[in-house]
Amino acid sequence: MIIVQLNKKDFEYDIHSLVKAFYQDENVKICYEPPEDETEASLILVISYEAGKEKARLEVGLFGPGGRLLLQMEEELPAGTDRKETKNRLKRLLYRLLSGHTGRTLPWGNLTGIRPVKIPMALMEKGLSNGQIAEYMRNTYYTSREKTALAVAVANQERHILREIDYKNGYSLYIGIPFCPSICLYCSFSSSPIALWKNQVDQYLEALFKEIEFGGGAFAGRKLNTIYIGGGTPTTLEAEQMDRLLNKLEKSFSYSHLQEFTVEAGRPDSITREKLQVLKEHGITRISINPQTMNQKTLDLIGRRHTVEETKEAFALARSLGFDNINMDLIAGLPGEGTEEMAHTLEEISGLDPDSVTVHSLAVKRASRLHMLLEEYKGTFANTEEIMELAADYARRAGMFPYYLYRQKNMAGNFENVGYAKAGKAGIYNILIMEEVQSILALGAGASTKMVWASDRIERIENVKDIRSYLERIDEMIDRKRSGIYGGKDAGI
Numbered sequence: 047m048i049i050v051q052l053n054k055k056d057f058e059y060d061i062h063s064l065v066k067a068f069y070q071d072e073n074v075k076i077c078y079e080p081p082e083d084e085t086e087a088s089l090i091l092v093i094s095y096e097a098g099k100e101k102a103r104l105e106v107g108l109f110g111p112g113g114r115l116l117l118q119m120e121e122e123l124p125a126g127t128d129r130k131e132t133k134n135r136l137k138r139l140l141y142r143l144l145s146g147h148t149g150r151t152l153p154w155g156n157l158t159g160i161r162p163v164k165i166p167m168a169l170m171e172k173g174l175s176n177g178q179i180a181e182y183m184r185n186t187y188y189t190s191r192e193k194t195a196l197a198v199a200v201a202n203q204e205r206h207i208l209r210e211i212d213y214k215n216g217y218s219l220y221i222g223i224p225f226c227p228s229i230c231l232y233c234s235f236s237s238s239p240i241a242l243w244k245n246q247v248d249q250y251l252e253a254l255f256k257e258i259e260f261g262g263g264a265f266a267g268r269k270l271n272t273i274y275i276g277g278g279t280p281t282t283l284e285a286e287q288m289d290r291l292l293n294k295l296e297k298s299f300s301y302s303h304l305q306e307f308t309v310e311a312g313r314p315d316s317i318t319r320e321k322l323q324v325l326k327e328h329g330i331t332r333i334s335i336n337p338q339t340m341n342q343k344t345l346d347l348i349g350r351r352h353t354v355e356e357t358k359e360a361f362a363l364a365r366s367l368g369f370d371n372i373n374m375d376l377i378a379g380l381p382g383e384g385t386e387e388m389a390h391t392l393e394e395i396s397g398l399d400p401d402s403v404t405v406h407s408l409a410v411k412r413a414s415r416l417h418m419l420l421e422e423y424k425g426t427f428a429n430t431e432e433i434m435e436l437a438a439d440y441a442r443r444a445g446m447f448p449y450y451l452y453r454q455k456n457m458a459g460n461f462e463n464v465g466y467a468k469a470g471k472a473g474i475y476n477i478l479i480m481e482e483v484q485s486i487l488a489l490g491a492g493a494s495t496k497m498v499w500a501s502d503r504i505e506r507i508e509n510v511k512d513i514r515s516y517l518e519r520i521d522e523m524i525d526r527k528r529s530g531i532y533g534g535k536d537a538g539i
Contacts, residue, residue, distance in 0.1 A: 047073045049087040053094035063158035067460045068144045097132045106143050119143050152460045155188030160453045166201035203449040204477050213484050216269040222490030223277040240282040253520040255294050257489045260524045262298030269303035272475040279312040285320040292328040306474045308332040314360040315352035322367050336375035340394035341387050361398050371471050374400040379408035379429030388433045392440040402467035405437040407457045429459030441466035450477045491516035
């Protein structure tokens with residue numbers, strides 16, 4: 047265990063995230079007083095700072111067993127340094143100390159947020175050049191040249207793709223289908239095996255339809271830009287159920303400004319010709335068929351109850367029905383996988399020639415079975431720069447460019463998730479949900495609506511995750527949205 051002792055309650059998230067990035071296999075505990083029992087700690091990190099109009103000072107010290115001082119750094123700050131600059135300077139100081147002790151650097155430096163592209167996007171709005179932005183990121187956050195270039199490249203692509211999106215009057219729609227054929231080892235989403243709910247899916251749809259009716263009325267004066275049906279695995283719905291859902295959406299929302307409609311087909315073992323035909327008939331423009339890996343041994347290990355061959359068959363079937371914008375999700379750092387396994391997956395994917403590929407770095411979430419079985423799998427999963435570069439090189443050769451990027455806590459190797467796409471095939475919704483520049487109406491169990499107001503204030507309206515609770519409390523979920531959208535006023539809806 048690593049104990050971090052702070053002299054005040056401030057910047058805890060950033061400090062914890064940064065320490066965890068250097069020591070991924072260690073538990074990190076934050077406290078505000080000297081620990082009563084220091085023997086449980088392999089390292090103790092003492093951080094103190096004072097910030098004021100006349101005096102400002104940072105100090106970080108790293109102690110080993112028995113209180114032995116290992117490394118210490120301090121810095122005087124200019125008087126009147128504001129909170130944001132104090133945080134940045136503290137993170138730089140802490141990064142230098144941990145890097146000096148471990149002999150390691152991190153690809154994203156001291157960045158702890160999940161949306162690194164927001165930084166170059168904001169600087170572009172201020173008129174800075176790509177070169178000026180790159181210099182700022184390297185000096186402020188110690189990002190590597192490669193990750194700095196990636197962030198700036200993605201920011202440029204995002205600005206180009208979103209140039210025709212109406213942030214003020216537009217919005218996007220998310221529909222959650224919280225069922226899956228089985229629950230993967232790494233999954234932390236609020237989804238349930240379809241076998242347990244098969245007889246109640248229609249009941250779920252009826253509750254969802256009530257919420258759809260409300261949402262369609264509440265947002266009637268806005269322009270709907272993108273729709274994303276996710277989960278879970280939306281194609282666990284039967285063809286007839288999917289048809290009813292899509293009909294309900296068409297009746298409840300205007301598609302006159304719609305630029306993209308994505309259905310995450312996801313699991314190959316949930317895809318049938320009948321379901322794909324329903325999607326095609328309703329004008330779905332983009333689908334995902336997600337193998338995560340093309341190594342059968344890994345598929346079996348992580349609980350994906352389909353074969354590599356079924357992935358190929360589902361993809362070929364979608365192509366034969368005319369789908370010309372198909373995404374595939376991959377995960378880097380799965381248990382037992384290294385460069386050889388990733389190279390094999392990319393070779394198999396190359397033969398299918400998808401229109402976009404999203405490469406996720408494995409993140410071990412607390413709610414996943416992988417986290418609960420961490421000791422059993424410890425040492426079997428790791429991500430490396432070489433693995434991520436293999437994926438980037440495949441994307442370049444396939445004519446794809448990086449168009450969106452985000453990070454998560456506890457990512458293997460402290461890397462990132464990157465979406466690559468061919469020209470005209472990028473997922474607009476993916477960018478919008480990451481950049482938080484447009485309101486997103488989210489419906490279904492576990493869905494989280496984001497209201498982006500003119501003042502750049504963002505408010506979230508959460509639905510309950512538990513399916514049973516969603517069914518029983520659907521009227522409450524609608525009332526939550528009514529209150530969040532209208533500020534507690536009914537407005538006749």
